[in-house]
Amino acid sequence: MKLSETGEARVRGYLFVLGRSLRSFLPGDVAKDALREIESHILERVSLAGEQPDERATLERILTELGSPLRVAQAYSAEMAVDEALATGRTGAVARALWHLATTTVGGFAATLGLFVGYVAGLSMLAVAVLKPIFPGNVGFFFVNGLPHSMGALFPVPAGAEVRGGYWVIPIALALGLSILAATHRGSCRFLAWWRDRRTGQGGALVSHHSRGSTGSLSNASTPKTHS
Amino acid sequence: MTIENWREQLRRGGLDLAILSAVAEAPRYGLDIIRHLEDSTDLVITEGTIYPILARLAKDGVLRAEWVADEGPHPRKYYRLTDRGRRVLDEMLVHWDAFTEKIGRLVRAARGGRK
Numbered sequence: 001m002k003l004s005e006t007g008e009a010r011v012r013g014y015l016f017v018l019g020r021s022l023r024s025f026l027p028g029d030v031a032k033d034a035l036r037e038i039e040s041h042i043l044e045r046v047s048l049a050g051e052q053p054d055e056r057a058t059l060e061r062i063l064t065e066l067g068s069p070l071r072v073a074q075a076y077s078a079e080m081a082v083d084e085a086l087a088t089g090r091t092g093a094v095a096r097a098l099w100h101l102a103t104t105t106v107g108g109f110a111a112t113l114g115l116f117v118g119y120v121a122g123l124s125m126l127a128v129a130v131l132k133p134i135f136p137g138n139v140g141f142f143f144v145n146g147l148p149h150s151m152g153a154l155f156p157v158p159a160g161a162e163v164r165g166g167y168w169v170i171p172i173a174l175a176l177g178l179s180i181l182a183a184t185h186r187g188s189c190r191f192l193a194w195w196r197d198r199r200t201g202q203g204g205a206l207v208s209h210h211s212r213g214s215t216g217s218l219s220n221a222s223t224p225k226t227h228s
Numbered sequence: 229m230t231i232e233n234w235r236e237q238l239r240r241g242g243l244d245l246a247i248l249s250a251v252a253e254a255p256r257y258g259l260d261i262i263r264h265l266e267d268s269t270d271l272v273i274t275e276g277t278i279y280p281i282l283a284r285l286a287k288d289g290v291l292r293a294e295w296v297a298d299e300g301p302h303p304r305k306y307y308r309l310t311d312r313g314r315r316v317l318d319e320m321l322v323h324w325d326a327f328t329e330k331i332g333r334l335v336r337a338a339r340g341g342r343k
Binding site for chain 1: 257258259274275276277279280281283284287295300301302303304305
């Protein structure tokens with residue numbers, strides 16, 4: 001089947017959306033190569049479809065069987081970004097994977113927001129440890145009217161507030177900060193592992209013959225020539 | 229645990245092995261791998277999700293990808309096993325054989341016990 005201009009525009013639209021999503025978490029050259037491969041797949045399916053009376057229906061079936069651009073991008077995310085994050089545990093890789101999930105799924109956004117709060121809290125504690133020797137009068141435990149109010153750094157210290165705590169605040173802040181960061185990072189990895197298992201376990205990479213049905217059959221396709 | 233979830237996990241566990249086995253015979257491109265698995269196994273892969281798996285395997289150095297322009301009306305990306313991939317596949321096959329034998333023994337014993 002040879003695509004009309006309308007058909008080509010539909011394919012370009014699909015690839016445009018997919019490309020934008022892929023570039024948000026994959027390096028540029030990897031995303032470009034992935035896009036080229038998906039385009040090759042679509043063109044292969046189109047050429048194997050033979051002459052069809054209804055180009056639009058055929059093309060939509062091909063794109064449906066390929067999966068929506070978001071779904072394909074999520075599959076790349078699960079296999080590349082999330083897999084790398086889980087395999088290495090590196091903060092940068094985890095951050096990239098979380099960012100992608102946050103920008104593509106509602107659940108990912110909510111979870112990433114919670115995890116972001118955890119990372120900020122941990123870093124704030126470390127900042128307290130660093131700032132205490134520099135601004136001893138502004139960092140520590142704050143008491144208002146003799147009652148404990150908060151811990152951190154305030155510039156300037158508000159009227160009525162009293163700063164308590166000597167340099168012993170530093171080890172406490174360090175321990176708290178590192179503990180919160182470690183717990184949050186572990187939480188991030190567990191969330192990513194859960195997301196990947198859920199993504200690939202529930203109709204992700206695999207579908208059964210039964211659920212795929214007749215629309216999923218490639219039986220109309222001629223046997224591709226194998227490279228030798 | 230539902231049977232459907234268990235089947236998905238089972239298939240997923242064997243997917244990397246199935247893909248590596250498919251390209252061990254001859255270099256193949258994405259759609260060719262999908263067709264091959266569909267024809268010879270119960271593994272029907274959602275089309276859009278095989279490419280990320282192939283990309284991961286290539287990134288891990290198990291597969292080598294190569295664009296071939298003169299095979300069809302448009303360029304195709306062929307995957308073949310690397311030397312490392314062949315070693316990984318051999319190792320996977322050893323584990324697979326041991327695993328299926330042990331589980332098979334257990335299942336046969338369970339079936340015998342039910343009679």
